Amino acid sequence: EVQLVESGGGLVQPGGSLRLSCAASGFTFSDHYMDWVRQAPGKGLEWVGRTRNKANSYTTEYAASVKGRFTISRDDSKNSLYLQMNSLKTEDTAVYYCARGREGSYSSFDLWGQGTMVTVSS
Amino acid sequence: DIQMTQSPSTLSASVGDRVTITCRASQSISSWLAWYQQKPGKSPKLLIYKASSLESGVPSRFSGSGSGTEFTLTISSLQPNDLATYYCQQYNSYPLTFGGGTKVEIK
Numbered sequence: 001e002v003q004l005v006e007s008g009g010g011l012v013q014p015g016g017s018l019r020l021s022c023a024a025s026g027f028t029f030s031d032h033y034m035d036w037v038r039q040a041p042g043k044g045l046e047w048v049g050r051t052r053n054k055a056n057s058y059t060t061e062y063a064a065s066v067k068g069r070f071t072i073s074r075d076d077s078k079n080s081l082y083l084q085m086n087s088l089k090t091e092d093t094a095v096y097y098c099a100r101g102r103e104g105s106y107s108s109f110d111l112w113g114q115g116t117m118v119t120v121s122s
Numbered sequence: 123d124i125q126m127t128q129s130p131s132t133l134s135a136s137v138g139d140r141v142t143i144t145c146r147a148s149q150s151i152s153s154w155l156a157w158y159q160q161k162p163g164k165s166p167k168l169l170i171y172k173a174s175s176l177e178s179g180v181p182s183r184f185s186g187s188g189s190g191t192e193f194t195l196t197i198s199s200l201q202p203n204d205l206a207t208y209y210c211q212q213y214n215s216y217p218l219t220f221g222g223g224t225k226v227e228i229k
Contacts, residue, residue: 035218044220044221044223045158045160045166045209045211045220046220047217047218061216062217063217064123064217097165097166102168102171106213106214108156108168108171108172108211108213109156109158109168110168110171110177112165112166112167113165114165
């Protein structure tokens with residue numbers, strides 16, 4: 001089955017760290033750009049960042065709101081995507097989705113995981 | 123950053139109605155626009171990519187049009203299962219940005 005499954009969410013104090021994982025199956029993970037998108041409770045969607053594929057040197061892009069605090073990485077041998085979140089703020093509270101880039105350099109998100117909730121609170 | 127503005131923010135329509143949602147970009151994004159459907163408590167689902175291309179498996183009552191800065195998503199005959207929030211998203215340039223969403227309610 002083609003799917004993405006996130007894990008690693010939970011409750012963390014402001015200033016703390018958390019690492020999210022996304023396990024991919026049913027498709028050639030290494031071919032695709034992969035993204036993280038988040039959604040604060042009751043709010044809209046916010047793009048967090050992207051990692052390109054090996055053919056594009058695994059380069060990354062980030063939203064300004066997380067740049068310097070969050071790091072996206074991937075392990076193609078494990079079909080896995082990661083989001084390392086440091087210096088967490090209360091405004092980072094959200095459901096975090098991993099999403100697959102549809103194709104090419106200009107890619108919409110054609111496959112989404114079920115999401116994992118991150119709560120930043122003291 | 124490219125701002126994406128959707129209208130209306132909420133709409134209420136009857137089963138069988140034709141529904142149109144508009145998305146405006148603050149600068150030209152060519153046709154690099156996607157539409158997503160998010161049902162309550164679920165993950166978003168891709169409906170339309172490259173402004174007017176229907177994603178595989180999506181019912182043909184959904185269609186997209188536009189280019190540059192003005193885009194529309196049309197549901198030709200609203201069904202009860204279309205209760206959801208719809209988001210547009212530009213992927214022309216970074217940071218990738220979403221519209222604020224349009225909540226579709228069934229009368």
